[in-house]
Amino acid sequence: MMALQFAVVLAAIFFGARIGGIGIGFAGGLGVLVLAALGVTPGAMPLDVISIIMSVIVAIAAMQIAGGMDYLVDLADRILRKNPKHLTFLAPIITFLMTMMAGTGHTAFSTMPVITEVAKENNIRPSRPLSIAVVASQIAITASPISAAVVFMASLLESEGTGVDYIQLLAVAIPSTFLAVMCTAAIMIAFDKIRGNSALDTHPEYQRRMAAGTVTVAAKEQRVLKPGAKRSVLIFLIGLVAVMTYATLISDKVGLIAEPVMPRDAAIISIMLSIAAIIVLVCKVPTADILGASTFKSGMSAAICVLGVAWLGTTFVHAHEEAIMASASDLLNGFPWMLAVVLALASALLYSQAATTKALMPTALLIGVGPAAAVAAFPAVSALFILPTYPTLLAAVEMDDTGTTQIGKYVFNHPFLVPGVINIALAVGFGFLFSSFLI
Template sequence: MVVVELAIVLLAIYLGARLGGIGIGFAGGLGVGVLTLGCGLAPGAIPFDVIEIIMAVIAAIAAMQVAGGMDYLVSLAERLLRRHPRYITLLAPLVTYTMTLLAGTGHTAFSTLPVIAEVAKEQGIRPSRPLSIAVVASQIAITASPISAAVVFLAALLEPRGVSYLALLAVAIPATMAAIFIAALITNFLGKELKDDPICQARLARGEVTLRGASVFTGKPGARRAVLLFLLGIVAVVLYATAISDAVGLLSHPVLPRNDAIVVFMLTVATLICLTCRIDTGDILSAGTFKSGMSACICVMGVAWLGDTFVKAHLSDIQGVAGQWLSDFPWMLAIILFFASTLLYSQAATAKALLPAALMLGVSPVTAVASFAAVSALFVLPTYPTLLAAVEMDDTGSTRIGRYVFNHPFLIPGVLAIVLSVLFGFVLGNVIL
């Protein structure tokens, strides 16, 4: 019966991957229905704690976007990239990593990808190099963002085991940042030069490659104010989480736990942006970040619910089979998270579905923290939105999906960045934790 139930889980994930986008959340709910009504399993827990954080953060980001804050940030990024165009492959991932680190969502990369592609073409640099590592950086940065649902969830799991929120960030941020930098250095040598790429040369001959030049930023009056308010909200989250942590203990009996505080601070930021920047709240509902964020909520709900339903029903069997393996080879957790995230398409959903079970199996906190970056293998299947956007925005054809699906320019930089993040995570984890 276990084999049949596992097949149902995998078929639901496969169906969701075929549907794409929000469809993986729909298929997750379908899988739960089959497992409960058809196989008699008790339904697992819906990860409302993760979903509420995603909703609150996305609401603040969408308000900032409507106020012109995202355009302002993109103008700053473009200014940086055009000031040092020869180093586009190193600077592009730094930009997308930083924006994701601050925003808690990788979808902020959408706005910078066109700039990256244009600057690379202007310098005669193969656009697939900066575009691929920039997309990967935006995904891995989720595992280091102070306000991402995945990080907050893992922090809640680890705090009872002696790992504070700040200690988690102290390992995750430098480990992932160093890994992205080294991966970018290597990515700078991947692929043919544009002058030697027959596909690019053919497109040039047909006049299909265009140079648009620098864009002129005409910001809205409240753009800078919206960005400042959002940054202050992030600072407030970090300071409050620090104050209530056991390591600092400034607030021993906080009225608001950390998760609720994040929701309160982010909704407060959204309110202040609406009031001080005088934006129409109706426009927030149609903002691109709001739509993608709400889609992520459905995906997390369906997939994590499906995983929790199956794992809880067979936890003792899983402990018997996997417990000894993970005890002897703790690095295998990173491999499990890597392949799971390629199907679950969400860092938060992957963390929610697998990490509680891993810790129950006896995995050490150091191993959990070090392996955490592996939940970002969303680039393996070339169907993730930011990946597809990078392909569409590169009219030279250098950023293309090969005939065999997996031979695309995101795979090598992504695998390299995750392997390095895990290695650095183990090194730093054993020192800091």
């Protein structure tokens, strides 16, 4: 029966991936319905994670309508055009920091056109900076103070009495993921130089498209920033600082607020909703326009996806918790790094860092995985690049009209896989290093 139910889970995930977009969430709900028909009691819905995602997204959408995203993209544009030789390093730094600040990797959409154009202007194959930038935007979720994955992970570690809190989690996750991104960029640059395939004009597909006249040479976009653009970014940053400050004050390690009025989850939700309200008032943002913002649409789509797949994952895992614990406890206790492999493979199917964390991390701690190992393996929930179906991957392929960023006919031979695997492996390795003396 367990095998049949697992087959239902896989079928639902693959069906959702085939539909694409928000359909993954729909398929997750369908999978829960089928499991219930087979006698499985549905697990708890991830409403806490969904609430955090929604509150953060509305704040970001308000900032976007106020012009804040245009201001950040314009800033990124100036940085990249001023230092084109370092594009492969700077592009992932920008997407990493934007995702870390915003708590969602969908901010990478706005920077991809800039990365592509700067690469073309400087005879650099766009596939390299684009691929590392996309991977960086994914792994930065595990370093973001306001991402649903980080907040849930911190709450789980604290509720299980591991002695690890929100501050320690970020103290390990931020440096380990950022260093991994930088090392990945350096490795891929060296790899390209050794193979001699860094120059764009040597790529056969680019040559073919140039001859056919299908490659566009866009002029630098002159953005007219709205009056409240800079103010909206400042207000959002104040909210981010407020979240981190409150989380620090209520931390058991700091102990300045022994009995907080609000738990961390509620504080993040209320602060982000408040930030959205302040941006609307101060920057005179029409609330109706927020509903049409691209970040709002993609964020709410992500929320539905997490709702469906996380609910599906927790339903199956909770139904067979004892069997999973019996079969996996010895392996993971003997080889704790194997948890990273499990999380990476699961995230490729569950399509979300938050959903993967919600579905598997509680069981990992239950079967005896130490908190230091769990924190070290945490970045592995970002392996969304394995299957080339994630929106940011597809967007990178579509935006690169030079043809250097392509998905091969064997599906897995795409430019995101190698840098993604290297990035995850390095982040987990650095995670074990940092957690050894910080936890």
